[in-house]
Amino acid sequence: MNKPTPLPKSRGLPRQARGASPAVSSPAPEVPLALRKGCSKNRQRTLSKGRLAKVRDWEKRARAANFQARALADQCAVSLRHLERYFRLTLRVSPQEWLDT
Secondary structure (H helix, E strand, O other), rough: OOOOOOOOOOOOOOOOOOOOOOOOOOOOOOOHHHOOOOOOOOHHHHHHOHHHOOOOOHHHHHHOOOOOHHHHHEEEEOOOOHHHHHOOOOOOHHHHHHHOO
């Protein structure tokens, strides 16, 4: 008769990872819009490494662009279409809609 092989012991994994049910369910971590299901890997890479991902002073740039999407794109050194794609993926609004609010 063959002995059943023992299951490998988990090494340092939390209880939830080992298959035990959690005592208290914690809220799911917030996932950036660009990384959610349906967004291609190339687009994720573009958003994380692109020059728009490095912009931090959007409000200041919006004022300097006189709240015009084309002028904002020129300030960021990208095309208007690229700015639109970035805003749609990250904020789910067009740049002009964001500037108008």
